[in-house]
Amino acid sequence: MSSSTLIATRKSPLALKQTEMVRARLAETLPQEEFANLELTTKVDERLNWSLEKRGGIGLFTKELEDALLDHRAELAIHSAKDMPTVSPEGLAIAGYLPRARVNDVLVHRNDCPIPQTIATSSPRRRAQLGILFPSAEWTTIRGNVGTRLRKIAEGECEASLLAAAGLDRLEIESYPGLNFIELPVHQVVPAPGQAAIAVQCRSEDFAKYENLFCAQTQLAVTFEKGFLQRLGSGCQIPVGAYYKAGLFRVFHPEVGHQEFKITLESMDQIEPELDAIMKVLKL
Numbered sequence: 001m002s003s004s005t006l007i008a009t010r011k012s013p014l015a016l017k018q019t020e021m022v023r024a025r026l027a028e029t030l031p032q033e034e035f036a037n038l039e040l041t042t043k044v045d046e047r048l049n050w051s052l053e054k055r056g057g058i059g060l061f062t063k064e065l066e067d068a069l070l071d072h073r074a075e076l077a078i079h080s081a082k083d084m085p086t087v088s089p090e091g092l093a094i095a096g097y098l099p100r101a102r103v104n105d106v107l108v109h110r111n112d113c114p115i116p117q118t119i120a121t122s123s124p125r126r127r128a129q130l131g132i133l134f135p136s137a138e139w140t141t142i143r144g145n146v147g148t149r150l151r152k153i154a155e156g157e158c159e160a161s162l163l164a165a166a167g168l169d170r171l172e173i174e175s176y177p178g179l180n181f182i183e184l185p186v187h188q189v190v191p192a193p194g195q196a197a198i199a200v201q202c203r204s205e206d207f208a209k210y211e212n213l214f215c216a217q218t219q220l221a222v223t224f225e226k227g228f229l230q231r232l233g234s235g236c237q238i239p240v241g242a243y244y245k246a247g248l249f250r251v252f253h254p255e256v257g258h259q260e261f262k263i264t265l266e267s268m269d270q271i272e273p274e275l276d277a278i279m280k281v282l283k284l
């Protein structure tokens with residue numbers, strides 16, 4: 001009988017790369033343990049014609065992996081923190097996060113369209129914020145993994161789209177024939193809560209085994225950003241950006257626009273009171 005600890009992951013190149021990164025961390029911190037992948041296909045991977053917006057988006061990428069944990073088919077599951085619902089399902093917990101990578105979004109446009117007129121994104125957050133920079137742009141949608149999206153833009157399905165820098169970095173994509181990449185500063189396009197963080201999920205009863213293996217700074221920041229989103233009633237269709245780093249919390253919300261708060265987070269106990277104070281100021 002195999003004694004490997006199984007790690008549930010999606011099969012996209014980005015998901016597999018992220019899982020490899022977690023496994024490298026686990027190999028350092030739990031060297032005596034053997035790990036293997038349980039590679040799963042989720043409904044969103046199968047049905048590229050599904051509109052993420054109409055289906056409620058968040059949760060679609062994570063459900064099949066969470067079911068594998070709950071059914072004891074896997075011990076850990078790896079997700080992009082950005083794709084996770086704000087509240088963990090009953091019985092599951094987040095063991096931790098890898099240190100965060102580049103958090104920005106990147107505008108990817110065709111070289112022959114420096115001021116794109118049609119921009120494709122399924123993300124209301126990206127549309128709302130980039131719409132301020134490109135007020136006359138028309139918006140369409142795009143689906144597929146990172147490589148597919150780049151190909152669709154290059155082939156002319158749209159003139160531009162947005163991608164997370166973290167995804168491009170992890171896939172080591174620095175350029176693409178016919179396309180130009182522009183990193184958008186976080187004060188212009190505030191990243192999604194949890195963007196660029198890789199989350200390691202486990203069953204609640206195993207939490208103590210894994211809890212100290214990962215990045216405490218990233219856990220603090222992502223918990224804060226997700227907590228903010230949750231207070232807005234989450235439904236991921238509100239175009240919300242939230243990003244905490246080193247004493248500064250940036251938010252974007254359509255009713256209050258871009259706002260920033262000087263906050264220094266040092267412990268998890270600070271999260272709820274700081275969020276209380278922010279919600280009061282923003283009157284949301």
Ligand SMILES: NCc1[nH]cc(CCC(=O)O)c1CC(=O)O
Pocket residue numbers: 080081082083162163164165166167194195196197198
């Ligand atoms: N929903 C897709 C998704 N989820 C996480 C990432 C990028 C990696 C990350 O933010 O950690 C992406 C692709 C993208 O937005 O370009």
